[in-house]
Amino acid sequence: MFPTPAQLEALNWSLGSSLLQFLPEIALCLGIVTLLLLRMLPKGEQVATGILALAFVLVAGVAAALQVMGGTYAGSIFQGMLTADAFATVFRLVLLCGTLLVMVLIQASRLSEPWEAADLQVLLLGSTLGMLLMVQAQHLLMLFIAVEMAGVPAYALAAFPKQRSVGSEAALKFAVFGAAASGVMLYGISLLTATFGTGYLPNLVNAIAQRGLDLPVLAGLTLLLLGLGFKLSIVPVHFWCPDVFEGSAAEIAGFLATASKLAAAALFLRLLHSLQALQIEAWNLPLTVGLPLGIIAALTMTVGNLAAFGQSNLQRLLAYSTIAHAGYILLGIAVISSTSLPAVLFYLVAYLFMNFGAFAAVTWVRQATGRVDLEAVRGLVFRHPAPAVLFTVFLASLLGLPPLVGFAAKFQLFQAVYQAGQAAPPEWPALKMGWWTLLAIALLNTVLSAYYYLRVVRRMMLDEPPVGEPAALAPVASSPERLGGLLVLLLLLGVLVVLSGIYWHPLLLLSQIAAQTFI
Amino acid sequence: MLEADLIWLTILIFLPTATALTLLLVPARAAEVMRWLAVFGAAGTLSVSLCVVVGYYLLLDSRLDANGRPLYSAWTRLDARADQAASDAAQPIPKALLSDDWIARRPWIEDFDIYYALGVDGIGLSLVVLTALITLTALMASWNIEQGVRGYLILVLLLETGVIGAFLALDFFLFYVFYELMLIPMFVLIGLWGGERRRYAAFKFVVYTLTGSVAILAALLAWHTVDVRDFVDQAEVQQRVRELARERHLSESDVDNQVRIHTFDLVTLSKVGRAVMLILSGQEHRLAARDHIAEQPVWNQVPNGPVKLFAPGVDVAAAIARLKAQPVCTPSFQYLVFALLFVGFAVKVPVVPLHSWLPDAHVEAPTPISMILAGILLKLGGYGILRLAVPLCPWAAAQLSLWIGLIGVVGIVYGALVAMGQTDFKKLLAYSSVSHMGFVILGLAAWSSGGTAQYWQWGVNGAVFQMLAHGITASALFFVVGVVYDRAHHRDLRRMGGLWEPMPLYCGFSAVLFFASMGLPGLCGFVGEFFVLLSAWHFSPALAVPAVLSVILTAGYLLWTWLRVFTGVNEATASFADLTPREAATLLPYVVLAILLGVLPFTLVLKWVDPAVTGWIANLAVLR
16 A cells, blocks of 8 residues: 555656656746746846746757757656657657747747736747647546647637737637547547556557457547647648637747647657557558548648638638648658658658748738738738748748758658558558559649649739838838848748758658657 | 869859859849849859860760770760769779769768769750850840849749759759759749739749649659669678668578668669560560679660670579569559659640640740740750650650650641741740650650661650750740840731841841751751651651651741741831840850751761760660
């Protein structure tokens, strides 16, 4: 009943090592507490909360980077609730990078009024904390808590800045949809835990492998993945995405479109690859789980691309574009092979850079013109060539044109899908044809997506600026030096997108480190 | 230490980019400075390309072939040099990189076997020189671009980098990257500086081209999964075996059959394609291993003799078994991949019925961009079919050769007929491009083998020469239209006429170019068409006859156009000024080349292009 002194000693020791692995999260928690308590102090209101939060994220990021570079991973921590394997560690680093970018963007664009800045930062830190836990979760309960922890602050974030009523509407929609998705996921989790009597993922996976896919397992897994799919915005749970992205500020939309989806994709990968690692002979995972997921992926990218055709709001257009990209990512996830895992990881990091770059460019447009529709960028290149060219770079990368990082990512992903088709055993002809058909659909989707990406480019580059343009340019923002900071960030991201498209090595290395967990 | 050819070729490719970056530093007011800087950059590129021609000629001249002839040594063929370079690099102790073999090969993304591999041979190099020349003249023709000069010049120069890189790339992936590099610049160039319906035209151009590119991407993915371990130097295979054994803690003999080697190297992949052709056509007994690293089959010596494709030291029976087990060795793979590559490049050529972007793009693009489009970009399509589609999938190409020839002839006749009905000067030239590029397709398709491979060689030589000649005449004629458009501000042939009197110099220059385009003997257009028609006649008279007859149509519409523009009396054009010195300087090189290439085709071009074509034919003609 009571632990022996030896057990206590062991517990104590493992707690120490667990806490050491937990440094990034601890830094974020400290940040949250500091920012919340700062207002109690005299003159605490005057502290630049943005810089402070940035510093905490930076510390967390450095800690995560050191762990990646150290090359030794603790494995299970906190009695198996979390795992600090290579996969989780790399993802923590990438997610913290994403958060760092968002915070720099918010600093550059001064999204929030001073009086609400602390709230914004706290919510961002909280959501990031949840995502970090998501990628490490090794227990279904922990997983649910982490998803909620990432989700609930995100609902509130969608409402920033507080004066805008569309933001509130977006937040409400997001919260309602999110709550429904959480309920579905919780139902799936309860089915699984009730069936197997455990929520501990390694045991659960083993038990599933022994039991096979019968109705409760299938229903539980489907509902769980559906809840996660909501985060990733795959069809049919993508409806929140355009409305929320349109309603929230571009910076926040960028956060939701990148970091949040990365975390969800990481969970997908962890679940499926843990199953695959068991090499279950009885049921062919690529055929039973992979191919259906692949079909959903094909649907997702087609729906996303087709729906983006008619959009006139840039954020809404990019929302559909992220849905399409979720489709590509899901296709890579669905392949579940040793070549697809690093490919998806590369894609995710590339996607973080280019998609965030696109949202940062929209932020620039909003700051410069006060609008985010297609008309706002009409003839942009004639007035402000630099942001127009950079926006074009991000869009071309999303489209997948070489030599940008988007092409590198797409190439690897499609390569993995092709290889999956080739490696499919001859006794499963449906599998071979299935992957190749899905690849053809993905390639066709690339052509389709050219239409709307280039429509934006056309509006920016080819159309004349509106007549009497100074009036249309009534700057909501502000002095040029405010936009200068934004421009530097855009330039940095643009250089990153071009360079990592030419020199793949750093991103390849990162994705291979993460992939070694399952290969 | 970097070898000299790597430096030369890299400068050749990236000098335009460097110029473009320098343009960013010029203050915005100094448009004139920018124009001169761009012209100097393009002139520098042309000079470098001519230096490379000299270097390549010296290389050809440095060895004698088996019969004691200079220039035709098997050792100076692209395949031999590329194999040697790859083999030298694969040795346990890599050998010194050769400075004078005009092959540069450096790993770029090793995890995916992607190399920064450049190679020079006559086919690619002649088109590189053409590209450099046309870009230079197009920049000289761009003086009246007033709006957004900096962006315009940067995009043109970036385009040049992409095109030259694509012509020099020996790595499929690298080729694709360069090939795609020109998409966005061209989109913006047409869409921003073009005419009335420029946005529509730019969009159409991108959608067509991107569809083609995606087809090529699919082929790229398919080829990368092919295991080429029996075609590359065995030292590389041994090294992979050792690495894998160490990684998996197994003995080397256990992992030996698990080693797969993938590559994007076009030379190696084309060997796979040829081996597959032999197997699929029931001639696998002819497959053999090479005795040396670089050894070329000598054609028209032993019919049905051995074809030495596998690397030295390979067990041929095991290699054939391995190859047969792969999907690449199935008719469906060959047909599908060939179709993907052919369609991808056919969009660029353009081949009827994929041509409809071309008239729109030409009509709407500004004069210099039309020159580049007609002179250079269309050649990429022909080059792609010549360098990739046919050598990678020779079996499918041979099976479908009649159909491809038919597509070519349809293009020739259709283009000529539609050109006849045009009243817009530029649209007429656009359709004449469709017609002229049909000859390229026809020449490449005229597959023949054994003792009659000579005919096919004429066809391919004709196709390459036709690409050069069309590059010269089409660019020049688009400039001719630009000159008259600057004065008349319309391109309606019905309202022109009488230019003879006010513009005698212009009229004379144009006459030479019109006749060259028509294929008058003694001018450049004749040589290519003549060679192609000769080989087509041998290939299939049914295809040759309409192609020959279409020459009458060509003469008809071009002469008629010339009459409509230059003769007669026209009040409206009587006051036009003759060519300015800048315009004359732009047009003069074209006129000179049109005459010189027509009079001395062999001395100037074929002398150093034909060895490359001989190598190309020698590889493929033995297969059937």
